[in-house]
Amino acid sequence: MTPDDKSTRDRLIDAAELLFADQGIEATSLRDVTAKAGANIASVNYYFQSKDGLVQAVYERRIAPLNEERLRLLDLAERAAADRPPSLEAIVESFVEPSIRFCASHPNFMRVAGRLQFEPNLEFRSRFIMQFQEIAKRYEAALRRALPDIPVEDLFWRMHFLIGAMIHTWSNACDVELVSRGKYRFSGDADMAKRLIDFAVAGMRAPVAKKKSTGGKG
């Protein structure tokens, strides 16, 4: 299937995903997008009403399958454990592994998703947050069963840490070679997912320290 076989709408989303990843969202003009897609400048507003609509389309094309896959693997892990608590490794893996697979099949999407976390002006942000709440709720429940001795507040923050590590790793992967002066390279394979899973699983299990708050207002 050559690119010409795709509809104009699909070619616009493809071009936008690539350019948003390379140049950033605000720095990419609709003229850049339409030029790469071989379409007219007016086509974006014809199909997506606005640039924000295009951004949303780029995001929603991939995020739904990604989160569905996460929940599918989480269900699998919980069902495999029957009535016992699910394996912590399986929980974390169900969250990390689908994203590394996406990182291989859709190299640009994860970078765009990472960017969107830091784009404050678009009201898109609230939609993103709401959409993530279902995922967060499911994983919070699973983690509580797997780690009953860890206070839920700590579980919440540790999940937060995992998300940050994941976003940073997937979206800055291309710069790692620079930072490490060529010594290390991001290998978008299962090894990298394993590294993050090992790290996060150990972090999740860390003993909870007594709060050293002095009793004053936080």
Added chain:
Amino acid sequence: MTPDDKSTRDRLIDAAELLFADQGIEATSLRDVTAKAGANIASVNYYFQSKDGLVQAVYERRIAPLNEERLRLLDLAERAAADRPPSLEAIVESFVEPSIRFCASHPNFMRVAGRLQFEPNLEFRSRFIMQFQEIAKRYEAALRRALPDIPVEDLFWRMHFLIGAMIHTWSNACDVELVSRGKYRFSGDADMAKRLIDFAVAGMRAPVAKKKSTGGKG
């Protein structure tokens, strides 16, 4: 000292730091900055030559003291351990704790720093990377001494994970209340640093799994 006592240059940096954090860098116009600083539109180019120069000034005003404090604490930890390997907790704390202190004293800077990680168009990015290399080199050496059984490649990536968790936590702190539906709140005090330190220390110490690579090129 009222704001009026500060020089125009300082007021421009202050205003830019605040607006860059709230609205993003590209979304903030120089007219926004100069209006908030009570300065003329031309003053930015007068003092900083360009908008990029202003961005750079905002960043470099704070990043140097932050990294110096990190290295100071790291030196302290290594000296306290004398000829034995330094404590892993002290190493991680020396990296995390200065940033949480900055998060309290300069609430907007960490968000700007987080944003800059995702701003691709500015050649500023390469400068940022180069500047970070000294820090990375020092911590790599310290971690190798503290965790001699962990391969250096894994240490590198685990440090990468810690950085991602930290950036994500500090810069998305304001949205946590939304994501958790009001249940949790970012407390910019030592408790939060302790949470991240505990998580990261345990993650650093995680046993290294055998690579499940099929023998192809890594």
Added chain:
DNA sequence: AATCAATTCAAACGATCGTTTTACTTTATG
């Protein structure tokens, strides 16, 4: 008071942005 550099100011520059308009072409349907 006169001089000169440093700073501030209002105004405009050229460029680019997202978006809209209007007309033209294609495709499907009777």
Added chain:
DNA sequence: CATAAAGTAAAACGATCGTTTGAATTGATT
């Protein structure tokens, strides 16, 4: 073939951007 809908085209819209210009103002020094 006639007709209406869907899609594409070129061109311009108004707005905003970073930047520059050149004059006015300030403040210190002689």
